[in-house]
Amino acid sequence: MQTQTFERMESNVRTYSRSFPVVFTKAKNARLTDEDGREYIDFLAGAGTLNYGHNNAHLKEAMIDYLASDGVVHGLDMWTAAKRDYFDTLNELIFKPRGLDYKVHLPGPTGTNAVEAAIRLARVAKGRHNIVTFTNGFHGVTMGALATTGNRKFREATGGIPTQGASFLPYDGYMGEHADTLDYFEKLLADKSGGLDIPAAVIVETVQGEGGINVASLEWLKRLEGICRDHDLLLIVDDIQAGCGRTGKFFSFEHAGIKPDMVTNSKSLSGFGLPFAHVLMRPELDQWKPGQYNGTFRGFNLAMITATAALKKYWSNDTFERDVQRKGHIVEERFKTLAKRLSDNGMPASERGRGLMRGIDVVDGDIADAITGKAFEHGLIIETSGQAGEVVKCLCPLTISDEDLIEGLDILEKCVDAVISGK
Numbered sequence: 336m337q338t339q340t341f342e343r344m345e346s347n348v349r350t351y352s353r354s355f356p357v358v359f360t361k362a363k364n365a366r367l368t369d370e371d372g373r374e375y376i377d378f379l380a381g382a383g384t385l386n387y388g389h390n391n392a393h394l395k396e397a398m399i400d401y402l403a404s405d406g407v408v409h410g411l412d413m414w415t416a417a418k419r420d421y422f423d424t425l426n427e428l429i430f431k432p433r434g435l436d437y438k439v440h441l442p443g444p445t446g447t448n449a450v451e452a453a454i455r456l457a458r459v460a461k462g463r464h465n466i467v468t469f470t471n472g473f474h475g476v477t478m479g480a481l482a483t484t485g486n487r488k489f490r491e492a493t494g495g496i497p498t499q500g501a502s503f504l505p506y507d508g509y510m511g512e513h514a515d516t517l518d519y520f521e522k523l524l525a526d527k528s529g530g531l532d533i534p535a536a537v538i539v540e541t542v543q544g545e546g547g548i549n550v551a552s553l554e555w556l557k558r559l560e561g562i563c564r565d566h567d568l569l570l571i572v573d574d575i576q577a578g579c580g581r582t583g584k585f586f587s588f589e590h591a592g593i594k595p596d597m598v599t600n601s602k603s604l605s606g607f608g609l610p611f612a613h614v615l616m617r618p619e620l621d622q623w624k625p626g627q628y629n630g631t632f633r634g635f636n637l638a639m640i641t642a643t644a645a646l647k648k649y650w651s652n653d654t655f656e657r658d659v660q661r662k663g664h665i666v667e668e669r670f671k672t673l674a675k676r677l678s679d680n681g682m683p684a685s686e687r688g689r690g691l692m693r694g695i696d697v698v699d700g701d702i703a704d705a706i707t708g709k710a711f712e713h714g715l716i717i718e719t720s721g722q723a724g725e726v727v728k729c730l731c732p733l734t735i736s737d738e739d740l741i742e743g744l745d746i747l748e749k750c751v752d753a754v755i756s757g758k
């Protein structure tokens with residue numbers, strides 16, 4: 336495989352190609368093929384962007400039909416039939432059955448664009464600058480979003496310009512099992528000299544993806560919503576990674592029965608891996624003036640075509656979400672076994688997650704790397720997350736076949752065993 340081209344031309348900033356240094360040519364559902372014809376099972380799936388798999392036939396057909404009919408691909412934010420169809424479908428299949436009433440802001444097409452837009456609108460709507468965010472949170476890397484992202488590696492890459500306007504509080508579980516970290520938040524809000532600038536909003540992931548599959552309990556999320564209501568703070572759920580069915584429900588916050596004031600979506604939103612993002616907001620929060628926030632690529636019509644097809648195909652009834660939950664249990668059981676096996680052999684480990692967003696925390700980033708490195712040698716693409724890369728995380732397509740899921744888990748088991756026996 337010829338890789339000199341990349342080494343010569345591509346910036347050092349590249350990341351995933353370092354873990355998986357082959358040249359990929361084709362992809363179908365949960366499988367990737369490289370230039371030598373070798374197949375890999377994909378438990379990374381675009382870091383949660385390919386919930387419906389690579390080249391999903393149903394979505395591809397909708398896209399090809401649209402292109403073949405000369406449908407509008409780019410239209411700035413002008414009205415198109417594709418956009419109307421998407422909004423109507425989102426309203427009928429997602430909002431109405433869940434008792435939600437949101438307006439949709441289409442910012443630029445990436446997750447960080449949606450987070451920037453959401454926190455900026457929160458500031459405009461509330462007339463306060465501060466945003467509360469949580470330890471190990473990941474919300475993107477443009478300046479506003481970066482201020483709410485915990486990871487020092489990203490924060491250090493601003494060239495010394497300080498990020499501003501966010502306060503970090505401990506996420507659920509951060510101070511150990513027995514501390515309710517929201518006690519601290521409530522105390523700070525009540526204490527006139529606690530040092531916390533009263534925030535406009537709180538931004539939270541219900542399960543932290545990049546931060547290491549840290550799972551907020553449903554009680555904690557409910558209490559957080561209550562605190563926001565009591566203190567007139569907006570609750571923003573960043574559902575960019577945990578949404579679109581990843582945790583077994585369309586929105587990850589449904590499990591907790593909460594209703595955020597704003598929601599950010601991206602990653603699997605188009606369903607096909609096309610760039611697409613939006614902010615959902617309670618209608619009265621829509622305080623934007625026309626054109627006050629813009630961007631050339633707002634509401635990519637092709638992405639709305641595949642997004643609409645994905646909603647119609649997978650979210651018309653609960654068959655799909657039940658299947659995600661079923662597969663989630665399979666992964667959970669296997670991960671528990673692997674964590675126990677590691678622990679029994681002197682490598683403390685634990686399993687955690689919700690739905691098909693799951694991880695094994697092996698505490699030590701080197702052990703996690705050894706496992707994922709071996710996995711790649713054996714044809715499984717799986718990545719780590721967490722502050723030290725200590726969590727091996729499964730983000731396989733939700734549409735993965737049971738055969739591929741089991742085969743991937745078998746490979747992982749073999750690699751865990753190899754790491755245990757020091758091979």
Ligand SMILES: *Cc1c(COP(=O)(O)O)cnc(C)c1O
Pocket residue numbers: 445446447448450473474475476540544545573574575576577601602
């Ligand atoms: C990936 C991610 C983002 C950023 O999305 P980009 O498209 O990479 O800018 C923001 N929040 C969460 C929770 C994410 O997982």
